[in-house]
Amino acid sequence: MKGDTGMGATNICGVIWKNPVTTAAGTFSYRESVKYYDPSALGAITTKGVSPTPWKGNPLPRIAETPAGMLNAVGLENPGVDDYIENELATLKKQGLVVVANVAGHQVEEYCQVAEKLSATDVDMLELNVSCPNVAEGGLAFGTDPKAVAEVVTAVKSRTRKPVIVKLSPNVADVVGIAQAAEAAGADALSLINTLVGMRLDLATGRPILANGTGGLSGPAVKPVAVRMVYQVSRAVGVPVIGMGGIMTGEDAYEFLLAGAVAVAVGTAALLDPAAPARIVRELEAAVEKYGAPRRGA
Amino acid sequence: MKARHEARIVENVPEGAGTNASDGMVRMTLHAPEVAREARPGQFVNLYPRDGRLLLPRPLGIADADEGAGTVTLYYVVVGEGTRALASLAGGDRVELLGPNGNGYDLAAAGRNVLLAGGGTGLPPLLYAAKRLREAGAPATITAAAGFRTTPLLTDRLAQSCDTVFTVTETDRAASVRTSGATSEPLALMGNVIDLLDAVGAPEGVTGCLACGPAPMLKALAAWCASRSIPLQVSLEARMGCGYGACVGCTIDTAHGRRKICADGPVFGAGEVTWA
Numbered sequence: 001m002k003g004d005t006g007m008g009a010t011n012i013c014g015v016i017w018k019n020p021v022t023t024a025a026g027t028f029s030y031r032e033s034v035k036y037y038d039p040s041a042l043g044a045i046t047t048k049g050v051s052p053t054p055w056k057g058n059p060l061p062r063i064a065e066t067p068a069g070m071l072n073a074v075g076l077e078n079p080g081v082d083d084y085i086e087n088e089l090a091t092l093k094k095q096g097l098v099v100v101a102n103v104a105g106h107q108v109e110e111y112c113q114v115a116e117k118l119s120a121t122d123v124d125m126l127e128l129n130v131s132c133p134n135v136a137e138g139g140l141a142f143g144t145d146p147k148a149v150a151e152v153v154t155a156v157k158s159r160t161r162k163p164v165i166v167k168l169s170p171n172v173a174d175v176v177g178i179a180q181a182a183e184a185a186g187a188d189a190l191s192l193i194n195t196l197v198g199m200r201l202d203l204a205t206g207r208p209i210l211a212n213g214t215g216g217l218s219g220p221a222v223k224p225v226a227v228r229m230v231y232q233v234s235r236a237v238g239v240p241v242i243g244m245g246g247i248m249t250g251e252d253a254y255e256f257l258l259a260g261a262v263a264v265a266v267g268t269a270a271l272l273d274p275a276a277p278a279r280i281v282r283e284l285e286a287a288v289e290k291y292g293a294p295r296r297g298a
Numbered sequence: 299m300k301a302r303h304e305a306r307i308v309e310n311v312p313e314g315a316g317t318n319a320s321d322g323m324v325r326m327t328l329h330a331p332e333v334a335r336e337a338r339p340g341q342f343v344n345l346y347p348r349d350g351r352l353l354l355p356r357p358l359g360i361a362d363a364d365e366g367a368g369t370v371t372l373y374y375v376v377v378g379e380g381t382r383a384l385a386s387l388a389g390g391d392r393v394e395l396l397g398p399n400g401n402g403y404d405l406a407a408a409g410r411n412v413l414l415a416g417g418g419t420g421l422p423p424l425l426y427a428a429k430r431l432r433e434a435g436a437p438a439t440i441t442a443a444a445g446f447r448t449t450p451l452l453t454d455r456l457a458q459s460c461d462t463v464f465t466v467t468e469t470d471r472a473a474s475v476r477t478s479g480a481t482s483e484p485l486a487l488m489g490n491v492i493d494l495l496d497a498v499g500a501p502e503g504v505t506g507c508l509a510c511g512p513a514p515m516l517k518a519l520a521a522w523c524a525s526r527s528i529p530l531q532v533s534l535e536a537r538m539g540c541g542y543g544a545c546v547g548c549t550i551d552t553a554h555g556r557r558k559i560c561a562d563g564p565v566f567g568a569g570e571v572t573w574a
Contacts (some may be wrong), residue, residue: 027540032542032543032561033544036542037299056556060537060549060550061537062547063354063537064537065353065380069353070539072545074546077546140546191335210555220353268353271354271540272346272353272540274396274540274542274544275301276438
């Protein structure tokens with residue numbers, strides 16, 4: 001079967017992915033990416049963060065290059081959940097794809113509004129981006145405070161019956177504590193890591209290159225941090241963990257499975273090579289053949 | 299399906315007399331038959347530096363495409379690590395590319411009496427536009443206005459496809475010339491493209507303008523063309539992430555909502571752009 005990694009299908013919270021590879025939120029375009037590969041080669045398509053109303057995102061420049069990585073400060077520009085449902089989701093579901101909708105909000109109620117609207121659709125799963133700034137707490141990211149994470153997860157779970165994945169921020173002292181708070185509040189699965197906050201300065205002006213000042217670091221530079229966090233979190237929780245952070249090859253993906261992830265997401269690699277997610281499915285299959293079914297280490 | 303792929307470098311050499319690859323403009327010709335076959339003026343290709351530190355593509359405007367030879371020509375100025383890595387490559391080396399990307403100019407909509415306006419390193423796409431306008435069926439009148447900070451670049455190549463090329467720099471009055479065929483006459487001007495156009499006026503009977511250059515130039519040109527009812531297409535530039543429409547790193551406001559410069563553009567009607 002196309003897209004089969006040789007490990008068979010993966011059941012995540014009752015949703016069957018035909019292989020354990022998805023896209024990382026914000027790196028797949030339903031209009032552009034499909035010109036480079038057949039999305040049905042993947043286990044699931046995770047779409048870009050969607051908010052209750054259209055968000056304009058941050059001013060340009062939004063992208064800066066870093067050694068073996070990149071910073072982005074897109075600011076979750078998106079057309080809003082209604083447009084998402086009518087266009088992107090409808091297009092993807094018409095193709096029979098498993099779709100994970102990434103959900104963004106600046107307040108608990110905003111996450112809930114999006115989740116509620118998506119509940120009435122055939123989207124398969126929700127992924128909460130808790131790295132958004134919490135307006136009620138002066139812009140501190142929800143994901144840095146176990147209580148705020150628990151509050152969002154509890155509220156969203158009360159408004160939807162779709163499986164809820166909570167995407168964790170790595171910009172915390174104790175990622176395990178946050179993961180456990182999310183699980184206790186009812187998260188059906190966890191995904192990690194989101195980007196690491198970083199900055200680059202323009203040598204000529206002394207000012208940040210990104211108009212937003214800071215941005216999220218992604219790419220192979222962050223992979224060891226991601227593997228470490230997936231390793232720690234997957235041992236501390238009972239819910240499935242989806243691993244991501246700098247996966248460029250099938251062997252990288254395999255390493256995340258070894259660390260304890262049940263599935264992986266490909267992000268920055270797809271920005272550099274549009275067909276990378278489909279390539280990584282094939283390479284992961286080869287890695288499984290070479291190293292055997294991934295076994296979580298001691 | 300389209301794919302990122304390797305292409306053989308035919309040549310990668312300094313452009314213009316007295317320049318070298320470390321401080322001037324470099325001309326790179328690639329053997330990339332599929333890109334050459336599809337390329338339209340105003341489109342670009344992503345080039346990926348062969349360096350594990352540098353992952354992001356360098357989007358470069360297509361300056362020429364020769365379907366028969368299967369080659370594509372690009373020009374770039376060495377401004378940082380990525381372009382330095384590209385400049386270190388030699389003929390016979392391979393480079394990874396993706397393209398052609400973006401929409402390109404609508405040459406038919408520009409009509410048959412076309413003004414090309416270029417600023418600095420914005421000239422390469424106009425070279426290809428001029429060539430295609432010249433090749434198209436009906437005879438065309440092509441006038442170019444090119445502005446530079448210090449040193450004119452590529453104007454001799456532009457003159458090969460244009461009836462008239464006006465050149466100006468911001469620093470050297472003697473560098474401003476009007477070139478028609480083999481004849482050149484001094485203009486005794488100093489300034490930018492708009493100063494130049496103000497001085498020489500719109501070409502008589504002009505049907506459309508195609509432009510590429512820095513944002514302030516394009517914004518001023520939009521006002522200049524609007525006041526003369528000249529339809530203008532601008533090729534915008536931005537620091538891009540993926541360069542193919544996935545990362546949402548380079549969007550702008552337009553009359554039709556948010557648009558991605560890399561995938562919905564880089565060419566937009568000047569009237570649809572919400573100028574900052």
